[in-house]
Amino acid sequence: MKSKKIIITTFALLFALHIPAQEVRKTLQECIDLAMQNNLTVQSGKIAVERAKALQGTAFNIDKTQLSLSQDPTSGGSPDNGFSVSQSFDFPTVYTSRYGLLKAETNLEKNNLEVTRNELARQVSSIYEHLLYVKEKVKILQEQDSIYQKFVFLATAKFRAGETNRLEQMNAERLYNENKIALQQAEKDCQSVQFALQRRLNTGELISPAENALTVLENQSVTGEFNPNLSPVIQVFESRKAIGKKSLRLAKQGFLPSFNFSLRSQYLIKGFDPYNIQRERFTGGNFMGFEAGVGIPLFFGEQRAKTRAARREMEMLKIQQQDALLALDREYQIARNEYAKALSALEYYQRQGNEQAGEISRMSQLSYEKGEIGYIEYIQNLKTAAEVHLQYADAVNNYNQAVIIINYLQGNK
Helix, strand or coil: CHHHHHHHHHHHHHHHHCCCCCEEEECHHHHHHHHHHHCHHHHHHHHHHHHHHHHHHHCCCCCCCEEEECCCHHHCCCCCCEEEEEEEECCHHHHHHHHHHHHHHHHHHHHHHHHHHHHHHHHHHHHHHHHHHHHHHHHHHHHHHHHHHHHHHHHHHHHHHCCCCHHHHHHHHHHHHHHHHHHHHHHHHHHHHHHHHHHHHCCCCEEEECCCCCCCCCCHHHHCCCCHHHCHHHHHHHHHHHHHHHHHHHHHHHHCCEEEEEEEEECCCCCCCCCCCCCCCCCCCCCEEEEEEEECCCCCHHHHHHHHHHHHHHHHHHHHHHHHHHHHHHHHHHHHHHHHHHHHHHHHHHHHHHHHHHHHHHHHHHHHHHCCCCHHHHHHHHHHHHHHHHHHHHHHHHHHHHHHHHHHHCCCC
């Protein structure tokens, strides 16, 4: 009985291993939302923002309060013989400048997170549309597979009946096998793209697009005017420039004085009298005293160096931003050119190519049934129609990818 249970359990496990992973259908927006929720880079960026916000609390960090207890038998009732409290602090504007710098660093982390989100949305959108494309390609090749399979059967039957020669049969088998190889490769490509999407979404589910067919993306952002300053990448440079300005302001605060204040009170310890000196508290109460001071910076070498360095940092950031703006503008012009090329091809297939492919298939079917054309010509016409459909799928995918790139450059998710 025990061995029987082991055998049943083993077969159950083997059966479970061969069950294909269940695909979950999701729209593009659902995939983007899931990626924003699960992606580890985005999660790390959120933590970086929270960390920067927490560090803002260190802006008003005041030096530690000094407490001291002194006992000097030779000083009688002087302030040296007592308890003192002292505190030092910077010029008030130093704390506000420090807070401004930390707040600017928080904004930088927010903009870095926005760059990460924008890049992730581009990747997910690109993979999602590519998945639709390869699925459409698989569908077309599957239709061709069934057609070629039927005609291999017919060519073989005609050859055996002596109605055709071996050459036509071999040609039919060749077309069928070539299409079969292309179909297998397309199915593998589909699996690879699904795995890539699964990795971007950081999920254990195997995602499949909600759409049943390849669709053309809308292009509202393509027709608008391009403003590179709205790009998240440029916003990062703006944040870094703001940090540079705050750093320069904080460096200048080093030329300002600091302050310190001390309060002292007589504190006699009767039990400690190694020299037998009689000391008593003044009849009017404990001796009290205070001390206030100002720390004046007389040597400015360090602060001048910090100020010069902060100015050079701002100059460097300005040049880097200009270079980023030029690079972004060039990328956008290239993307617009690619979009124009893709749009031209797409419009051709929408206006004429797809309709002609359908007409070729329909007329070839009728002509073949009436005996007006031969087997080879019929197969060649069907192959031409299938190639047109595949080229249309390529055109739609190229167009969608161009739209995604333009949305990305404009900072649209």
